[in-house]
Amino acid sequence: MHDNAAHRRSARSDVNRRHRIGDRGDHFLRRVEGETGANLSACYQCERCTNACPVSAFMDVKPHQVIRYIQLGWRETLLASSTVWVCLSCEMCTTYCPNEVGVAETINHLRKMATHSTIRPKEPHLAVFHQTFLEELQRFGRVNEFWLMGALNLKPGVLKDKIRSGALRQEIELGYTLWRLGKLKLIPHRCKAVRGIRALYRNRYAEKD
Protein backbone atom coordinates (compact mmCIF):
# COMPACT_ATOMS: atom_id res chain seq x y z
CA MET A 1 0.00 0.00 0.00
CA HIS A 2 2.73 2.39 1.10
CA ASP A 3 4.87 1.36 -1.85
CA ASN A 4 2.05 2.05 -4.19
CA ALA A 5 1.60 5.62 -2.86
CA ALA A 6 5.33 6.33 -3.18
CA HIS A 7 5.24 4.98 -6.69
CA ARG A 8 2.31 7.19 -7.54
CA ARG A 9 4.08 10.25 -6.05
CA SER A 10 7.25 9.66 -8.04
CA ALA A 11 5.23 9.07 -11.18
CA ARG A 12 3.45 12.38 -10.64
CA SER A 13 6.70 14.31 -10.12
CA ASP A 14 8.03 12.67 -13.28
CA VAL A 15 5.09 14.01 -15.23
CA ASN A 16 5.68 17.44 -13.75
CA ARG A 17 9.28 17.38 -14.82
CA ARG A 18 8.45 16.51 -18.40
CA HIS A 19 7.59 19.23 -20.86
CA ARG A 20 3.96 19.11 -21.72
CA ILE A 21 2.96 20.33 -25.12
CA GLY A 22 1.24 23.68 -25.09
CA ASP A 23 1.85 24.54 -21.44
CA ARG A 24 4.17 27.46 -22.13
CA GLY A 25 1.94 29.71 -24.21
CA ASP A 26 3.23 31.37 -27.37
CA HIS A 27 5.08 34.38 -25.98
CA PHE A 28 8.54 32.92 -26.73
CA LEU A 29 7.46 32.15 -30.29
CA ARG A 30 6.13 35.69 -30.68
CA ARG A 31 9.28 37.18 -29.22
CA VAL A 32 11.64 35.28 -31.55
CA GLU A 33 9.42 35.92 -34.56
CA GLY A 34 9.32 39.60 -33.71
CA GLU A 35 13.05 39.90 -33.24
CA THR A 36 14.20 37.90 -36.27
CA GLY A 37 11.36 38.53 -38.69
CA ALA A 38 11.32 34.78 -39.48
CA ASN A 39 7.89 33.20 -39.92
CA LEU A 40 8.46 30.28 -37.58
CA SER A 41 4.78 29.43 -37.42
CA ALA A 42 4.93 28.37 -41.06
CA CYS A 43 7.11 25.34 -40.25
CA TYR A 44 5.37 22.00 -40.95
CA GLN A 45 8.28 19.77 -39.85
CA CYS A 46 9.28 18.40 -43.25
CA GLU A 47 12.86 18.04 -41.89
CA ARG A 48 14.43 19.35 -45.06
CA CYS A 49 16.64 21.64 -42.96
CA THR A 50 17.93 18.75 -40.86
CA ASN A 51 18.60 16.66 -43.95
CA ALA A 52 20.50 19.50 -45.60
CA CYS A 53 22.51 20.38 -42.48
CA PRO A 54 26.14 19.15 -42.64
CA VAL A 55 26.49 19.05 -38.85
CA SER A 56 23.06 17.82 -37.75
CA ALA A 57 24.71 14.56 -36.62
CA PHE A 58 26.63 16.55 -34.00
CA MET A 59 23.61 18.46 -32.69
CA ASP A 60 21.50 17.43 -29.72
CA VAL A 61 18.50 19.43 -30.93
CA LYS A 62 18.13 19.06 -34.69
CA PRO A 63 17.29 22.14 -36.80
CA HIS A 64 13.64 21.17 -37.38
CA GLN A 65 13.30 20.47 -33.65
CA VAL A 66 14.68 23.94 -32.90
CA ILE A 67 11.73 25.48 -34.72
CA ARG A 68 9.28 23.16 -32.96
CA TYR A 69 10.78 23.89 -29.54
CA ILE A 70 10.42 27.62 -30.16
CA GLN A 71 6.77 27.07 -31.04
CA LEU A 72 6.43 25.22 -27.74
CA GLY A 73 8.33 27.89 -25.81
CA TRP A 74 11.11 25.60 -24.53
CA ARG A 75 13.62 28.41 -24.19
CA GLU A 76 15.97 26.83 -21.62
CA THR A 77 16.34 23.58 -23.56
CA LEU A 78 17.29 25.55 -26.65
CA LEU A 79 19.77 27.91 -25.02
CA ALA A 80 21.50 25.05 -23.20
CA SER A 81 21.76 22.93 -26.37
CA SER A 82 24.93 22.30 -28.32
CA THR A 83 23.02 23.19 -31.51
CA VAL A 84 23.33 26.95 -31.06
CA TRP A 85 27.14 26.66 -30.92
CA VAL A 86 27.71 23.82 -33.41
CA CYS A 87 25.69 25.56 -36.16
CA LEU A 88 28.09 26.78 -38.87
CA SER A 89 25.76 29.43 -40.34
CA CYS A 90 26.29 27.73 -43.70
CA GLU A 91 22.69 28.66 -44.58
CA MET A 92 21.83 25.27 -46.11
CA CYS A 93 18.66 25.05 -43.99
CA THR A 94 17.42 28.52 -44.89
CA THR A 95 18.15 27.99 -48.58
CA TYR A 96 16.24 24.72 -48.83
CA CYS A 97 13.28 25.50 -46.57
CA PRO A 98 10.09 25.28 -48.66
CA ASN A 99 8.28 27.72 -46.37
CA GLU A 100 11.11 30.27 -46.20
CA VAL A 101 11.54 29.91 -42.48
CA GLY A 102 14.91 31.56 -41.71
CA VAL A 103 16.30 28.57 -39.79
CA ALA A 104 19.96 29.65 -39.75
CA GLU A 105 19.02 33.19 -38.78
CA THR A 106 16.85 31.81 -35.99
CA ILE A 107 19.65 29.62 -34.60
CA ASN A 108 21.96 32.62 -34.89
CA HIS A 109 19.49 34.64 -32.87
CA LEU A 110 19.28 31.90 -30.23
CA ARG A 111 23.09 31.99 -30.03
CA LYS A 112 22.88 35.70 -29.24
CA MET A 113 20.21 34.99 -26.62
CA ALA A 114 22.40 32.27 -25.10
CA THR A 115 25.35 34.67 -24.93
CA HIS A 116 23.31 37.25 -23.05
CA SER A 117 21.67 34.69 -20.77
CA THR A 118 23.10 33.11 -17.64
CA ILE A 119 22.81 29.60 -19.07
CA ARG A 120 26.20 27.88 -19.34
CA PRO A 121 27.09 27.22 -22.98
CA LYS A 122 27.27 23.55 -23.92
CA GLU A 123 30.33 24.23 -26.11
CA PRO A 124 32.34 26.70 -23.99
CA HIS A 125 35.31 26.77 -26.36
CA LEU A 126 33.24 27.88 -29.32
CA ALA A 127 31.46 30.48 -27.20
CA VAL A 128 34.71 31.92 -25.92
CA PHE A 129 36.16 31.95 -29.44
CA HIS A 130 33.50 34.34 -30.76
CA GLN A 131 34.03 36.57 -27.74
CA THR A 132 37.81 36.60 -28.19
CA PHE A 133 37.46 37.36 -31.90
CA LEU A 134 35.51 40.54 -31.17
CA GLU A 135 37.95 41.54 -28.44
CA GLU A 136 40.88 41.19 -30.83
CA LEU A 137 38.94 43.09 -33.45
CA GLN A 138 38.50 46.08 -31.17
CA ARG A 139 42.13 45.93 -30.08
CA PHE A 140 43.59 46.46 -33.56
CA GLY A 141 40.67 47.10 -35.90
CA ARG A 142 41.77 44.07 -37.89
CA VAL A 143 42.13 40.50 -36.75
CA ASN A 144 45.55 38.86 -36.69
CA GLU A 145 45.42 35.05 -36.57
CA PHE A 146 48.53 34.69 -34.43
CA TRP A 147 47.30 37.14 -31.80
CA LEU A 148 43.79 35.73 -31.93
CA MET A 149 44.99 32.22 -31.11
CA GLY A 150 47.30 33.61 -28.43
CA ALA A 151 44.49 35.56 -26.79
CA LEU A 152 42.21 32.53 -27.01
CA ASN A 153 44.78 30.33 -25.27
CA LEU A 154 44.99 32.82 -22.41
CA LYS A 155 41.27 32.54 -21.69
CA PRO A 156 40.48 30.58 -18.52
CA GLY A 157 40.53 26.81 -19.01
CA VAL A 158 41.34 26.84 -22.72
CA LEU A 159 45.03 26.05 -22.49
CA LYS A 160 44.47 23.34 -19.91
CA ASP A 161 41.93 21.57 -22.10
CA LYS A 162 44.16 21.88 -25.15
CA ILE A 163 47.14 20.35 -23.33
CA ARG A 164 44.98 17.48 -22.11
CA SER A 165 43.52 16.69 -25.52
CA GLY A 166 46.84 17.11 -27.34
CA ALA A 167 45.38 19.90 -29.48
CA LEU A 168 48.08 22.31 -28.33
CA ARG A 169 50.86 20.24 -29.87
CA GLN A 170 48.96 20.06 -33.17
CA GLU A 171 48.40 23.78 -33.04
CA ILE A 172 52.08 24.56 -32.46
CA GLU A 173 53.09 22.24 -35.29
CA LEU A 174 50.63 23.89 -37.65
CA GLY A 175 51.78 27.33 -36.51
CA TYR A 176 55.41 26.40 -37.20
CA THR A 177 54.52 25.06 -40.66
CA LEU A 178 52.63 28.25 -41.51
CA TRP A 179 55.51 30.38 -40.25
CA ARG A 180 57.93 28.40 -42.40
CA LEU A 181 55.70 28.99 -45.43
CA GLY A 182 55.64 32.71 -44.62
CA LYS A 183 51.94 32.74 -43.85
CA LEU A 184 52.05 33.79 -40.21
CA LYS A 185 52.01 37.52 -39.60
CA LEU A 186 53.51 38.04 -36.18
CA ILE A 187 53.19 41.81 -35.86
CA PRO A 188 49.60 42.98 -36.20
CA HIS A 189 48.56 45.98 -38.25
CA ARG A 190 46.78 48.64 -36.23
CA CYS A 191 43.91 50.30 -38.03
CA LYS A 192 43.91 54.11 -37.80
CA ALA A 193 40.17 54.21 -37.13
CA VAL A 194 40.39 51.82 -34.20
CA ARG A 195 38.82 54.40 -31.85
CA GLY A 196 35.56 54.44 -33.78
CA ILE A 197 35.48 50.65 -33.71
CA ARG A 198 36.08 50.59 -29.97
CA ALA A 199 33.18 53.02 -29.48
CA LEU A 200 31.00 50.58 -31.42
CA TYR A 201 32.20 47.74 -29.23
CA ARG A 202 31.32 49.64 -26.07
CA ASN A 203 27.85 50.41 -27.40
CA ARG A 204 27.27 46.71 -27.96
CA TYR A 205 26.60 46.26 -24.29
CA ALA A 206 23.90 48.90 -24.42
CA GLU A 207 22.06 46.82 -27.01
CA LYS A 208 19.27 44.66 -25.63
CA ASP A 209 19.52 40.95 -26.30
Place this chain on the structure above:
Amino acid sequence: MKLAFYPGCSLEGMARDYADSIDAVFRSLEIGLVEIDDWSCCGATAAHSLSEMMAVALPARNIAAAEKMGLDVVVPCANCFNRMRFSQAMIRKGIFDVPWSVTGKTRIHDMTRFLSRDDMIEKIRRRLLRPLSGLKLISYYGCQMVRPPRITGFTDYENPQTLDRLAAAAGADVLDWSYKTTCCGASIGIGRRDIQEALTRKLLAKAVRTGADAIVVSCPLCQSNLDSIQADAGGRKLPIFYFTEVLRLALTRVGRSQRWLRTHIADPVPLLRARRLLP
Protein backbone atom coordinates in the same frame (compact mmCIF):
# COMPACT_ATOMS: atom_id res chain seq x y z
CA MET B 1 39.58 50.17 -65.45
CA LYS B 2 39.79 50.70 -61.73
CA LEU B 3 38.20 48.94 -58.79
CA ALA B 4 38.22 49.41 -55.04
CA PHE B 5 39.75 46.38 -53.36
CA TYR B 6 38.81 45.11 -49.89
CA PRO B 7 41.32 42.35 -49.01
CA GLY B 8 40.15 41.31 -45.56
CA CYS B 9 42.23 40.21 -42.58
CA SER B 10 43.10 36.73 -43.87
CA LEU B 11 44.91 38.11 -46.89
CA GLU B 12 47.44 39.76 -44.58
CA GLY B 13 48.25 36.51 -42.81
CA MET B 14 47.26 32.96 -43.66
CA ALA B 15 46.25 33.86 -47.22
CA ARG B 16 49.30 35.93 -48.16
CA ASP B 17 49.68 33.73 -51.24
CA TYR B 18 46.11 34.60 -52.30
CA ALA B 19 46.92 38.32 -52.05
CA ASP B 20 50.12 37.89 -54.08
CA SER B 21 48.38 35.94 -56.83
CA ILE B 22 45.51 38.45 -57.02
CA ASP B 23 48.06 41.19 -57.46
CA ALA B 24 49.81 39.30 -60.26
CA VAL B 25 46.61 38.36 -62.09
CA PHE B 26 45.08 41.84 -62.04
CA ARG B 27 48.38 43.31 -63.12
CA SER B 28 48.54 41.01 -66.12
CA LEU B 29 44.89 41.75 -66.99
CA GLU B 30 45.66 45.47 -66.63
CA ILE B 31 42.91 46.17 -64.14
CA GLY B 32 43.82 48.60 -61.37
CA LEU B 33 43.01 47.58 -57.81
CA VAL B 34 42.95 50.40 -55.26
CA GLU B 35 42.98 49.14 -51.70
CA ILE B 36 40.32 50.79 -49.55
CA ASP B 37 42.11 53.28 -47.34
CA ASP B 38 42.55 52.09 -43.74
CA TRP B 39 40.06 49.25 -44.06
CA SER B 40 38.97 47.35 -40.96
CA CYS B 41 37.74 43.84 -40.23
CA CYS B 42 34.23 42.86 -41.42
CA GLY B 43 33.46 41.10 -38.13
CA ALA B 44 33.17 37.66 -39.74
CA THR B 45 31.10 35.01 -37.96
CA ALA B 46 31.81 36.32 -34.48
CA ALA B 47 30.07 39.65 -35.05
CA HIS B 48 26.81 38.20 -36.32
CA SER B 49 26.91 35.49 -33.67
CA LEU B 50 27.07 37.99 -30.83
CA SER B 51 25.56 41.24 -32.02
CA GLU B 52 23.40 42.19 -34.98
CA MET B 53 24.43 45.82 -34.68
CA MET B 54 28.16 45.01 -34.99
CA ALA B 55 27.46 42.74 -37.97
CA VAL B 56 25.94 45.68 -39.84
CA ALA B 57 28.17 48.48 -38.57
CA LEU B 58 31.61 46.90 -39.05
CA PRO B 59 31.32 46.26 -42.82
CA ALA B 60 29.47 49.59 -43.21
CA ARG B 61 32.66 51.45 -42.36
CA ASN B 62 34.45 49.91 -45.34
CA ILE B 63 31.46 50.42 -47.64
CA ALA B 64 31.41 54.09 -46.63
CA ALA B 65 35.13 54.38 -47.43
CA ALA B 66 34.56 52.75 -50.82
CA GLU B 67 31.68 55.11 -51.58
CA LYS B 68 33.97 58.04 -50.96
CA MET B 69 36.32 56.62 -53.60
CA GLY B 70 33.39 56.32 -56.01
CA LEU B 71 34.45 52.89 -57.27
CA ASP B 72 32.87 49.44 -57.36
CA VAL B 73 34.22 47.12 -54.69
CA VAL B 74 35.70 43.73 -55.43
CA VAL B 75 36.12 41.30 -52.54
CA PRO B 76 38.22 38.11 -52.71
CA CYS B 77 37.19 36.57 -49.36
CA ALA B 78 33.85 34.74 -49.38
CA ASN B 79 32.90 35.69 -45.85
CA CYS B 80 33.88 39.36 -46.21
CA PHE B 81 31.80 39.49 -49.40
CA ASN B 82 28.82 37.93 -47.65
CA ARG B 83 29.06 40.28 -44.65
CA MET B 84 29.41 43.38 -46.83
CA ARG B 85 26.41 42.44 -48.96
CA PHE B 86 24.43 41.66 -45.79
CA SER B 87 25.33 44.99 -44.22
CA GLN B 88 24.40 46.85 -47.39
CA ALA B 89 21.04 45.08 -47.58
CA MET B 90 20.27 45.96 -43.96
CA ILE B 91 21.24 49.59 -44.45
CA ARG B 92 19.05 49.81 -47.57
CA LYS B 93 16.14 48.53 -45.51
CA GLY B 94 16.92 51.19 -42.91
CA ILE B 95 16.87 48.76 -39.99
CA PHE B 96 20.06 49.99 -38.33
CA ASP B 97 21.64 53.40 -37.94
CA VAL B 98 25.37 53.33 -38.52
CA PRO B 99 27.79 56.10 -37.55
CA TRP B 100 29.11 56.29 -41.14
CA SER B 101 27.26 57.73 -44.10
CA VAL B 102 26.31 54.93 -46.46
CA THR B 103 23.91 55.28 -49.36
CA GLY B 104 24.09 51.61 -50.30
CA LYS B 105 24.55 52.36 -54.00
CA THR B 106 28.06 50.96 -54.43
CA ARG B 107 28.21 47.65 -56.25
CA ILE B 108 29.96 44.93 -54.29
CA HIS B 109 31.37 42.18 -56.50
CA ASP B 110 32.57 38.81 -55.52
CA MET B 111 35.96 38.43 -57.21
CA THR B 112 35.12 35.14 -58.93
CA ARG B 113 31.92 36.53 -60.38
CA PHE B 114 33.64 39.69 -61.54
CA LEU B 115 36.37 37.75 -63.34
CA SER B 116 33.95 35.23 -64.88
CA ARG B 117 32.00 37.91 -66.74
CA ASP B 118 32.05 37.32 -70.49
CA ASP B 119 34.40 40.20 -71.28
CA MET B 120 36.86 39.13 -68.56
CA ILE B 121 36.84 35.50 -69.70
CA GLU B 122 37.55 36.72 -73.22
CA LYS B 123 40.43 38.83 -71.91
CA ILE B 124 41.88 35.86 -70.04
CA ARG B 125 41.60 33.61 -73.11
CA ARG B 126 43.43 36.19 -75.22
CA ARG B 127 46.32 36.51 -72.80
CA LEU B 128 46.79 32.82 -72.12
CA LEU B 129 50.51 32.03 -71.94
CA ARG B 130 50.42 28.46 -70.71
CA PRO B 131 47.13 26.56 -71.18
CA LEU B 132 46.79 24.09 -68.31
CA SER B 133 45.76 21.22 -70.56
CA GLY B 134 45.65 17.83 -68.88
CA LEU B 135 45.20 19.27 -65.39
CA LYS B 136 42.01 17.86 -63.90
CA LEU B 137 40.47 20.40 -61.54
CA ILE B 138 37.32 20.55 -59.47
CA SER B 139 35.99 23.75 -58.00
CA TYR B 140 34.84 24.18 -54.44
CA TYR B 141 32.74 27.22 -53.54
CA GLY B 142 31.89 26.67 -49.89
CA CYS B 143 28.95 28.36 -48.20
CA GLN B 144 29.39 32.04 -47.70
CA MET B 145 29.96 33.00 -51.31
CA VAL B 146 26.71 31.53 -52.63
CA ARG B 147 24.31 31.38 -49.69
CA PRO B 148 21.88 32.83 -48.81
CA PRO B 149 21.02 33.68 -52.43
CA ARG B 150 18.94 36.74 -51.52
CA ILE B 151 22.10 38.33 -50.05
CA THR B 152 24.80 37.06 -52.41
CA GLY B 153 22.77 37.41 -55.62
CA PHE B 154 23.78 33.98 -56.94
CA THR B 155 20.94 32.47 -58.94
CA ASP B 156 22.71 29.16 -59.55
CA TYR B 157 23.44 28.57 -55.88
CA GLU B 158 22.99 24.81 -56.15
CA ASN B 159 25.49 24.40 -58.94
CA PRO B 160 27.52 27.61 -59.23
CA GLN B 161 29.72 28.03 -62.29
CA THR B 162 32.03 31.00 -61.73
CA LEU B 163 35.13 29.04 -60.68
CA ASP B 164 34.44 26.34 -63.28
CA ARG B 165 34.35 28.93 -66.04
CA LEU B 166 37.59 30.52 -64.86
CA ALA B 167 39.42 27.20 -64.59
CA ALA B 168 38.13 26.22 -68.04
CA ALA B 169 39.30 29.56 -69.43
CA ALA B 170 42.76 28.76 -68.07
CA GLY B 171 42.69 25.63 -70.22
CA ALA B 172 42.18 23.06 -67.45
CA ASP B 173 39.84 20.08 -67.61
CA VAL B 174 37.08 20.89 -65.16
CA LEU B 175 35.31 17.91 -63.62
CA ASP B 176 31.87 17.94 -62.12
CA TRP B 177 31.29 16.80 -58.55
CA SER B 178 28.52 16.98 -56.01
CA TYR B 179 30.13 18.70 -53.03
CA LYS B 180 30.65 22.13 -54.59
CA THR B 181 28.79 24.02 -51.89
CA THR B 182 28.98 21.62 -48.94
CA CYS B 183 30.42 23.31 -45.87
CA CYS B 184 34.04 22.56 -44.92
CA GLY B 185 33.50 23.29 -41.22
CA ALA B 186 34.70 26.90 -41.20
CA SER B 187 36.13 27.96 -37.85
CA ILE B 188 34.51 25.19 -35.81
CA GLY B 189 37.87 23.38 -35.65
CA ILE B 190 38.99 25.82 -32.99
CA GLY B 191 36.50 24.41 -30.49
CA ARG B 192 35.48 21.07 -31.97
CA ARG B 193 38.27 19.66 -34.13
CA ASP B 194 36.44 16.34 -34.53
CA ILE B 195 33.55 17.97 -36.42
CA GLN B 196 35.84 19.92 -38.69
CA GLU B 197 37.93 16.87 -39.53
CA ALA B 198 34.83 14.82 -40.29
CA LEU B 199 33.51 17.43 -42.73
CA THR B 200 36.82 18.21 -44.41
CA ARG B 201 37.87 14.58 -44.82
CA LYS B 202 34.52 13.82 -46.45
CA LEU B 203 35.21 16.53 -49.03
CA LEU B 204 38.77 15.33 -49.71
CA ALA B 205 37.69 11.69 -50.04
CA LYS B 206 35.00 12.67 -52.54
CA ALA B 207 37.49 14.80 -54.47
CA VAL B 208 39.86 11.84 -54.78
CA ARG B 209 37.01 9.56 -55.88
CA THR B 210 36.03 12.11 -58.54
CA GLY B 211 39.54 11.73 -59.95
CA ALA B 212 40.64 15.32 -59.48
CA ASP B 213 44.30 16.39 -59.48
CA ALA B 214 43.61 19.46 -57.38
CA ILE B 215 40.82 21.58 -55.93
CA VAL B 216 40.23 25.23 -56.85
CA VAL B 217 38.84 27.45 -54.09
CA SER B 218 38.19 31.13 -53.55
CA CYS B 219 37.77 31.27 -49.76
CA PRO B 220 40.84 31.65 -47.48
CA LEU B 221 39.26 29.61 -44.70
CA CYS B 222 38.26 26.77 -47.02
CA GLN B 223 41.80 26.70 -48.41
CA SER B 224 43.33 26.62 -44.96
CA ASN B 225 40.96 23.89 -43.74
CA LEU B 226 41.39 21.65 -46.76
CA ASP B 227 45.14 22.21 -46.91
CA SER B 228 46.16 21.98 -43.26
CA ILE B 229 44.28 18.75 -42.63
CA GLN B 230 46.66 17.10 -45.10
CA ALA B 231 49.70 18.00 -43.00
CA ASP B 232 49.63 14.74 -41.06
CA ALA B 233 48.16 12.56 -43.81
CA GLY B 234 50.52 10.27 -45.63
CA GLY B 235 50.21 9.17 -49.24
CA ARG B 236 49.00 11.31 -52.09
CA LYS B 237 48.31 14.92 -51.26
CA LEU B 238 45.72 16.96 -53.07
CA PRO B 239 46.91 20.51 -53.79
CA ILE B 240 44.37 23.21 -52.93
CA PHE B 241 44.74 26.18 -55.29
CA TYR B 242 43.27 29.62 -55.02
CA PHE B 243 41.61 30.31 -58.37
CA THR B 244 43.92 33.28 -58.87
CA GLU B 245 46.91 30.96 -58.56
CA VAL B 246 45.51 28.82 -61.38
CA LEU B 247 45.07 31.98 -63.46
CA ARG B 248 48.53 33.20 -62.55
CA LEU B 249 49.99 29.91 -63.66
CA ALA B 250 48.21 30.23 -67.00
CA LEU B 251 48.81 33.93 -67.53
CA THR B 252 52.31 34.72 -66.29
CA ARG B 253 55.81 33.36 -66.44
CA VAL B 254 56.96 31.22 -63.56
CA GLY B 255 60.50 31.98 -62.42
CA ARG B 256 63.00 29.28 -61.68
CA SER B 257 62.51 29.54 -57.93
CA GLN B 258 58.74 28.80 -58.21
CA ARG B 259 58.50 30.41 -54.83
CA TRP B 260 54.89 31.51 -54.99
CA LEU B 261 53.88 27.93 -55.74
CA ARG B 262 55.65 26.67 -52.64
CA THR B 263 53.35 28.25 -50.07
CA HIS B 264 50.94 25.36 -49.58
CA ILE B 265 51.18 22.42 -47.23
CA ALA B 266 50.19 20.07 -50.06
CA ASP B 267 52.94 21.05 -52.49
CA PRO B 268 51.58 21.39 -56.07
CA VAL B 269 54.97 21.45 -57.83
CA PRO B 270 55.36 17.64 -58.28
CA LEU B 271 51.87 17.47 -59.80
CA LEU B 272 52.56 20.34 -62.18
CA ARG B 273 55.86 18.77 -63.23
CA ALA B 274 54.12 15.43 -63.87
CA ARG B 275 51.60 17.22 -66.11
CA ARG B 276 54.49 18.98 -67.92
CA LEU B 277 53.27 22.41 -66.90
CA LEU B 278 56.53 23.24 -65.15
CA PRO B 279 60.08 22.38 -66.23
